[in-house]
Amino acid sequence: MRRILVTLGALVLAASAAAEPAQRIVSIGGAITEIVYQLGQQDRLVARDTTSIYPEAALELPDVGYVRALSPEGVLSMAPDLVLAEADAGPPATLDVLREARTPLALIPDSPTAAGIVEKIDAVGAALGAEAEADALAASVAAQLARAAARAGAVPEAGRKRVLFVLSGQGGRILAAGRNNEAATVIEMAGAINALDGFEGYKPVSDEAIVQAAPDAILMMTRGGEAMIDDATLFALPAIAATPAGENRAVIRMGGQYLLGFGPRTAQAVQDLADALYGKEADDTGAL
Amino acid sequence: MTLARCDDIATADPPDRAAAARRLSLWLGLALLATMTASLATGAAGASLWAALGDLAQGRPLSRMDETILWSIRLPRTLMGALVGAALATSGAVMQGLFRNPLADPGLVGVSAGAGLGAISAIVLGGALPAGAMALAGAHLVPLAAFAGSWATTLLLYRVSTRGGRTSVATMLLAGIALAALAMALSGLMIHAADDQQLRDLTFWQLGSLAGATWGKLLASAPIILLALMGAPFLARGLNALALGEAAAGHLGVPVQRVKNLAVLSVAAATGAAVAVSGGIGFVGIVVPHLLRLASGPDHRMLLPNAALLGASLLLGADMISRTIIAPAELPIGIVTAILGAPVFLWILLRRRMVVDL
Numbered sequence: 001m002r003r004i005l006v007t008l009g010a011l012v013l014a015a016s017a018a019a020e021p022a023q024r025i026v027s028i029g030g031a032i033t034e035i036v037y038q039l040g041q042q043d044r045l046v047a048r049d050t051t052s053i054y055p056e057a058a059l060e061l062p063d064v065g066y067v068r069a070l071s072p073e074g075v076l077s078m079a080p081d082l083v084l085a086e087a088d089a090g091p092p093a094t095l096d097v098l099r100e101a102r103t104p105l106a107l108i109p110d111s112p113t114a115a116g117i118v119e120k121i122d123a124v125g126a127a128l129g130a131e132a133e134a135d136a137l138a139a140s141v142a143a144q145l146a147r148a149a150a151r152a153g154a155v156p157e158a159g160r161k162r163v164l165f166v167l168s169g170q171g172g173r174i175l176a177a178g179r180n181n182e183a184a185t186v187i188e189m190a191g192a193i194n195a196l197d198g199f200e201g202y203k204p205v206s207d208e209a210i211v212q213a214a215p216d217a218i219l220m221m222t223r224g225g226e227a228m229i230d231d232a233t234l235f236a237l238p239a240i241a242a243t244p245a246g247e248n249r250a251v252i253r254m255g256g257q258y259l260l261g262f263g264p265r266t267a268q269a270v271q272d273l274a275d276a277l278y279g280k281e282a283d284d285t286g287a288l
Numbered sequence: 289m290t291l292a293r294c295d296d297i298a299t300a301d302p303p304d305r306a307a308a309a310r311r312l313s314l315w316l317g318l319a320l321l322a323t324m325t326a327s328l329a330t331g332a333a334g335a336s337l338w339a340a341l342g343d344l345a346q347g348r349p350l351s352r353m354d355e356t357i358l359w360s361i362r363l364p365r366t367l368m369g370a371l372v373g374a375a376l377a378t379s380g381a382v383m384q385g386l387f388r389n390p391l392a393d394p395g396l397v398g399v400s401a402g403a404g405l406g407a408i409s410a411i412v413l414g415g416a417l418p419a420g421a422m423a424l425a426g427a428h429l430v431p432l433a434a435f436a437g438s439w440a441t442t443l444l445l446y447r448v449s450t451r452g453g454r455t456s457v458a459t460m461l462l463a464g465i466a467l468a469a470l471a472m473a474l475s476g477l478m479i480h481a482a483d484d485q486q487l488r489d490l491t492f493w494q495l496g497s498l499a500g501a502t503w504g505k506l507l508a509s510a511p512i513i514l515l516a517l518m519g520a521p522f523l524a525r526g527l528n529a530l531a532l533g534e535a536a537a538g539h540l541g542v543p544v545q546r547v548k549n550l551a552v553l554s555v556a557a558a559t560g561a562a563v564a565v566s567g568g569i570g571f572v573g574i575v576v577p578h579l580l581r582l583a584s585g586p587d588h589r590m591l592l593p594n595a596a597l598l599g600a601s602l603l604l605g606a607d608m609i610s611r612t613i614i615a616p617a618e619l620p621i622g623i624v625t626a627i628l629g630a631p632v633f634l635w636i637l638l639r640r641r642m643v644v645d646l
Binding site: 063066077200 | 331332333334352353356357360361362480483484485488489492497499500501502505611615616617618620
């Protein structure tokens with residue numbers, strides 16, 4: 001008799017657990033964590049990954065490791081009832097173990113485009129059962145992105161600036177963005193031209209290629225608010241010095257996650273980049 | 289204190305030394321059992337081995353969480369750690385015997401570099417494979433490619449250094465260094481072609497980790513490693529004779545060429561399988577045999593099995609550090625073995641010099 005009662009109790013518990021929304025969520029991916037906070041669902045988070053560094057409050061959560069190098073036991077030790085992860089989270093063996101442990105796993109599509117951001121917000125909202133909040137956020141982000149796109153479209157073809165994204169320049173060796181990467185997309189979204197397009201992703205480039213690319217401005221990331229290479233060092237590099245950007249000492253620095261994260265703040269980052277390139281908009285419609 | 293002990297061992301009679309080495313084997317075996325138990329009982333999650341064993345003993349089913357953590361995560365990882373540690377340490381000991389060079393290591397003759405090239409190529413070029421081939425190889429693509437790389441390097445090395453049925457160990461050592469350089473250059477080419485995401489995968493692969501241990505990977509690598517480990521003791525007499533020089537070994541009636549063939553084969557198999565499942569884990573192959581030679585002398589009959597036992601224990605210990613020190617995240621085990629191994633190796637070198645100078 002007692003056994004039947006216990007079994008019944010367990011069944012009721014299991015049923016209610018399935019119906020109730022997840023309350024112990026591990027968020028894997030910087031943009032996803034940002035969206036969870038924007039949706040006001042942060043109280044349900046119990047852990048994050050190493051790339052989740054914004055907002056600052058997220059840093060208080062335990063870190064289960066890098067998005068591509070998660071340890072299964074580390075994630076399970078947080079006793080999550082939902083793992084929200086970027087589609088490219090891994091390694092696959094870890095995801096397999098999580099599935100085996102029947103830990104609900106929501107893989108959020110991650111394409112670094114304007115449409116991809118809205119899609120991401122919708123997917124996170126659906127996984128959290130916060131569709132109403134997600135619809136509102138998605139609508140507002142889509143409107144901001146549309147404003148940014150309209151502004152970019154209004155830049156005359158001849159007036160478009162050429163921007164060189166420099167990922168790092170240790171020892172004078174410049175690692176820059178070619179085509180098909182987050183930086184190139186953001187530059188185009190801001191109505192500018194990515195100065196290098198002869199290769200994919202981020203690669204070391206020769207000094208001559210940089211001179212030939214003739215960028216009007218250099219775009220770089222800051223890390224923890226610090227510039228990785230200061231202006232004096234940057235413009236002392238012979239290749240950079242010989243470009244229009246070098247002559248005008250035109251360098252734009254933005255936070256890495258803010259600029260390249262493709263999350264809810266990307267529209268604002270694109271506007272900031274456009275402001276830096278073309279000056280603030282005359283009317284106030286572009287501002288947040 | 290330690291100095292005096294080293295001195296004693298250096299001057300002890302051979303029978304005493306053999307008995308001491310056998311006692312050492314017993315202790316190492318017990319230590320391995322203890323480390324394996326500890327490895328099953330430790331981890332980021334709170335699952336308790338003892339509570340689970342108690343439940344099992346009383347016929348109660350385990351909770352799904354305990355079952356996953358103990359059965360699907362910790363057990364394959366513990367067995368894999370023991371096997372990889374044993375494989376790396378034994379390969380190191382065999383290689384040092386073969387080359388009569390205490391610094392020899394699978395890393396030195398290009399076997400590890402070849403395995404690395406295979407894995408890196410798979411990570412970078414894997415996406416370009418036709419969908420059918422990807423589906424067939426799946427998650428095993430990287431381990432398979434690493435294994436293929438170590439075998440290809442070993443075969444090439446062998447072709448280069450064998451003339452008229454005789455293998456020159458000196459040529460092999462030099463050719464190995466050249467092949468390692470070539471494999472690393474080709475790996476560099478792959479790294480240059482890699483995109484951002486692949487680069488991060490490469491970095492983590494190069495640092496080594498047991499985090500990917502699954503039953504599937506264990507079953508794929510265990511037969512190869514076990515075969516190589518069980519074959520190793522048969523090499524012991526041959527390697528002992530080789531220590532006198534190849535000519536002298538030949539005069540003693542040792543089939544020198546066959547010993548060399550088997551030694552190379554077993555090292556390629558064990559290293560290839562170990563690198564394939566766990567990436568680049570350094571220093572086990574060099575520190576473990578040196579520690580054991582200090583403790584119980586250079587006789588390969590005891591050195592090879594003891595190296596397997598100690599290598600397994602040490603790697604499991606390092607893995608426990610790697611998965612608990614920054615829990616719930618994990619530190620790649622290659623970092624742990626290098627941080628612990630490099631100072632120990634330096635210490636051994638200093639000790640040895642003192643003993644020699646005395």
